[in-house]
Amino acid sequence: MTAVIPMVKMRRATDRPGVAEFVSRCNAFVDEVLLPLERTFLQGSFRAMKPDLDRARRESRARGLWAPWVPAEHGGLGLTLPEYALVSAALGRSPLGHYACNCQAPDVGNMELLMSHGTDDQRARWLAPLVSGAIRSGFSMTEPEFAGSNPVHMETSAVRKGDQYVINGHKWFTSSADGAAFLIVMAVTNPDAKPHQRASQIIVPSDTPGVTRVRNVKTMGEAGDDWASHAEMRYENVSVPIANRIGDEGAGFALAQERLGPGRIHHCMRWIGICERAIELMLRHASRRLLSPGHPLGEKQVVQHWLAECKAEVEAARLLVLHCAQQIHDHGAKEARMHVSLIKFHTAGVLQRVLDKAIQVHGGLGITDDTPLAYWFRHERAARIYDGPDEVHKGQVARAMLKPYGIKAE
Amino acid sequence: MTAVIPMVKMRRATDRPGVAEFVSRCNAFVDEVLLPLERTFLQGSFRAMKPDLDRARRESRARGLWAPWVPAEHGGLGLTLPEYALVSAALGRSPLGHYACNCQAPDVGNMELLMSHGTDDQRARWLAPLVSGAIRSGFSMTEPEFAGSNPVHMETSAVRKGDQYVINGHKWFTSSADGAAFLIVMAVTNPDAKPHQRASQIIVPSDTPGVTRVRNVKTMGEAGDDWASHAEMRYENVSVPIANRIGDEGAGFALAQERLGPGRIHHCMRWIGICERAIELMLRHASRRLLSPGHPLGEKQVVQHWLAECKAEVEAARLLVLHCAQQIHDHGAKEARMHVSLIKFHTAGVLQRVLDKAIQVHGGLGITDDTPLAYWFRHERAARIYDGPDEVHKGQVARAMLKPYGIKAE
């Protein structure tokens, strides 16, 4: 038997030469450059702090951290998905981490889409400046009148007229539309096709006549601005060249699905990063806040148990996400679909529980915007909703589990 | 046996003549007058909507709903605590309910204090205009440098100098200080006394020299303004007459404790009202939002189970709070102390779980400020912290339970 099973050490991603060191540099960048900007970010407007952020972006470039997820041929660092996963956790420790390294949503997803399915012209015009950080973009899919959990249920239409699409529709949660150079709009191009083959993704420059940003939707207390906002949009007889369509006509959903696999790794590892930061903040506060002279909060058994419970949940979730990243890397996002759904709802739940405990440990301070905890508590409540609510993902997992037993879930 | 136990119907508070009808009128007031103001409130500044709110206050007065908790002799409606509890739930269905009927915190607590312990002069000068709604007030106790869970740990001092107190200190979470005519400030007057006998409560007019409102503390995304804010305050050599002290010197904590009994009934029933509204919103959304044509969200088993779970938790919590209100009414807040702690942490937990589910049912809409759910989700996270964090109340309950067994908890 011992001959049959040689002792081979289980390798983990961080064992590889270079990766651990790169992740350390990301952590150092966050600590040295971004944490000092956090207070300003939490108290004010994103647009007002653009000069600070531009400086941070120059610094990330100087430190060799720019566009880590973009392949080298397109101007990035070309990390693999499991590698980038570790980076995303490191950057996630600050709300500004991904932006500072130009791997923030929705731009990172839009870049992926253009890299995989864009024409040369589209890449030259839209991808290159995205990668360089010269412009930003938005993604315009969800409609207020329809349940986001059923994305084929959509009213925005793009009707061919000569070599143009004429787009009409009403969208919201168009992330980062405020200040974006262009939007990728999901619109029905083939109303008579099967539900999943009706829509296409079309590039719409923001300054096209008929494009109206109605408002930045106030969510959880803040309308936000610039990148840090979600817009309600109206498209009224918006005319763009058919050449602005990405991929085949009717391929909109297929492309949307495709982007979600890696995209969910990015999010989940970002949430792991948030959890780690929350634990750091808990530990620091528990050791500094005195309940009475000489008696720090961290002596309390209940606080200790919360720390241990958070640690267990976060470590287990991290491994689950990394395992999924490896599955996608090895077998593709389609094969790993059940794992992707698994991590999406599971990690979002862990995140919410960790933040809740971190706030309770901080007491009154926890509900102020003097730490990033309240920001995350508010903003990441959406983690259980965006990119598919928990309920949709649980249904997906169950479907895959029950299939061999002859049951069709949902 | 049947002779021994005559069939007597268990009476509940709402069986009494007049109460049920009064509560109905409160609900109607909320539905007709306040819900239409909600959107403005959720999107903008409190101060900007003061004209609207003044109109609502006039209407509440006209409908005979003004100051329900204040005894008739001081100009209110004189409801008992169990009666007012039902009213607080009805008004709690809107974030503006208590303000519109002049029973909002912290004013209602300050009124109670002045009614119970104020001198005739203090009542004439401060209580009367509070009851009439001519002025507002603040309550200034918590200090950023000390754990709120141990209120005897405090640095603000009030030193006698002739017939004046000279106050120096640093406070935060001074609720509604922005625009308040006066603040009740907790300060150490007897530094050498036993911990619970060191501090006094002192009336400080807001325009006294040395009183600085440093900022409205941004909490959960909003600094807020006017009544809807929590200020950081500095008191630097603030001089006020000794006659501004409420009650005995050193009685500050005793008075603070006293206010918390009924105050927690007010809060808990307000939370019950929020839960009821959240359930209403869930039911409405679940019946209107279509997942596909003809198939409303409410058909989903998981949504149905959430509704049932919320219902059970809210109904049970309501009865627990009403039972506690009756205990206080019958035996006094001191006797009912364990019950008060019980409802404080239990109801706050129910509230958080109900709001969380209500948001999940609403999907993307739930995280916008287009419904009050996100507002409550953010603001009422503090319910598990203010007026004593969960952990303090659980400790109190355990202490009372273990006492007969000879154990001193904590």
Place this chain on the structure above:
Amino acid sequence: MTAVIPMVKMRRATDRPGVAEFVSRCNAFVDEVLLPLERTFLQGSFRAMKPDLDRARRESRARGLWAPWVPAEHGGLGLTLPEYALVSAALGRSPLGHYACNCQAPDVGNMELLMSHGTDDQRARWLAPLVSGAIRSGFSMTEPEFAGSNPVHMETSAVRKGDQYVINGHKWFTSSADGAAFLIVMAVTNPDAKPHQRASQIIVPSDTPGVTRVRNVKTMGEAGDDWASHAEMRYENVSVPIANRIGDEGAGFALAQERLGPGRIHHCMRWIGICERAIELMLRHASRRLLSPGHPLGEKQVVQHWLAECKAEVEAARLLVLHCAQQIHDHGAKEARMHVSLIKFHTAGVLQRVLDKAIQVHGGLGITDDTPLAYWFRHERAARIYDGPDEVHKGQVARAMLKPYGIKAE
């Protein structure tokens, strides 16, 4: 206003003359007579301890506690439902409480059925000896091949042949069949009627030819015996007079529903009694078990918080059940149907959480049968399943909630 709402004290059931004293006597009976029998019960066979139990039954009679829920005209004490609810909690503190006072399931339900729908002959022959304790009975409804959550799904048939029903079928969870003088068997008499009108309830003496008790089903580690058992039964060409049918032909489900309203109050309050005992045991163990010399377990913050959490849940659940008992008393079980479902799943959940914590507090001792905690942990896991699983009751509640909004749940 004060004129409109006179101060009327909220009355509770225990305020009534006689009830509180009667409940005290029940508690004393449990403490003095039953707790000393517990160890024998937990370690051995029910049948072997029958002499002890007969003595306990004589004592309960002597103390005037016999058959509290049976109307005086049928030989009981005639408590109302809210009154009996309090008694059920007191007796529930011991696993032997209800048996000792002859109000144990399934006999108490069978008595109710015979009182409400039995003929004079049926009452003379079966009800009288049940009330006197001379015989026991079983209830035979659930079938192993069908989901208990859908009771109209059933295969046992009763075919008329002259003045006889010939019954064939396979049942399990026929509670207390071992030693029962008769069984009430649910069987399809009208296969062509609407689903809910197909079955009838028929009295089958246990010694009728063709009745086979296949086994006492081993559940959670114990097959049990006598009253403390659940049998698998076969009915093969079992012939009984048509006069043995209770109520109308086809009324089986309607009668089954009817019995469940009060029956669930009995169960829920019994569970509340179990919870109270579990809390007593926790308090005692936490005060006696030393972690190190001079340091009892009860000093641990986590144990304290569990105690407080249990207390809050149990107190709130008790009020919810009592409120439901009052609703049934005032308006009938049908009107109170949603409340009945609410308490069924909610109280069962509270029970499970309390027992789990009580066991954890007891450590190794908690998993032994040296306390009743492990017995309840095992046996009452079924509380979330019998008399309708949680899921069915949640669906019922949701259906009632959604109905005014035009949605049909499930």
Place this chain on the structure above:
Amino acid sequence: MTAVIPMVKMRRATDRPGVAEFVSRCNAFVDEVLLPLERTFLQGSFRAMKPDLDRARRESRARGLWAPWVPAEHGGLGLTLPEYALVSAALGRSPLGHYACNCQAPDVGNMELLMSHGTDDQRARWLAPLVSGAIRSGFSMTEPEFAGSNPVHMETSAVRKGDQYVINGHKWFTSSADGAAFLIVMAVTNPDAKPHQRASQIIVPSDTPGVTRVRNVKTMGEAGDDWASHAEMRYENVSVPIANRIGDEGAGFALAQERLGPGRIHHCMRWIGICERAIELMLRHASRRLLSPGHPLGEKQVVQHWLAECKAEVEAARLLVLHCAQQIHDHGAKEARMHVSLIKFHTAGVLQRVLDKAIQVHGGLGITDDTPLAYWFRHERAARIYDGPDEVHKGQVARAMLKPYGIKAE
């Protein structure tokens, strides 16, 4: 960058040649040989089925699965800890798996102890027949009068008298003492030493005069017998040679700690195996049980969500345990101590939640002993207690987390 970080695939233990295949063979052994024995095991006595089990043990030997965790030099298969972890999960799918392959507790721990610290004589006399399966052993540490969570709190003493130890004491939870050839007894040999250096581990042949097995303690409804039992023991003037001591005098706790690292991997992976089996049973029942004709239980959204939630928790926990096994393998149990505590409480919690849901899916069937679910629900409630209760492990984790911040937890 791409040069710096070459794409190296993250390896997992199951990628190695031979391991995956070996684990498959374990699974096949369980399916083919052990599952058919399960019903007998669940319904009756362990001793009565010994012939069946002996056959199963011969089969496991024949299939090359015997003693997988024992090094080749001592007659086993010599798997590494990460490798054995996978095997433990496979065998854990049946309650008989570990016994059938001779890697059951407490023997496996006793073997480890003798391998690491036994003298040649001890190994010849006790280890060899344990490995061959000729005898069984017990482990006697916990005392009923003291809290298991504080193991230095102990009264059993071993006093030197010539070349003998004379042992007196009272123990319980002496696992598998019924039928064991010898017991390893923890007793105080150095009462005046520091608390952790007072006790020694001593081999006591079961037939030594003065050794009394008082009873097999009835736990969760079953006293059990033979291997499947936990005894209460009395040691009265039990005299054994000093040469029976394992390791140094006073090293008892150090050795006990040592055994717990790998021992907890064994348990945790066994629990993962139980979870997998529970999920298999859920899937099978959900697909076969019809709620109405044509509508299997698995169509219910709530059942689907439970499946997904279980899957996520189990997959994440499995990775956490495997990661910990690797840590122990790479750095030793001492270095991995925090990870060991993390998996102990976390996996035990996952296990309990999964079993609870599996039972609920099975309804009435779930509480019978017709499936192994009820057995595990009962027996593995102890998982949160034995080998250190949750609370002790959470405290350990917190201590490690807080240490760098200067706080001493607990």
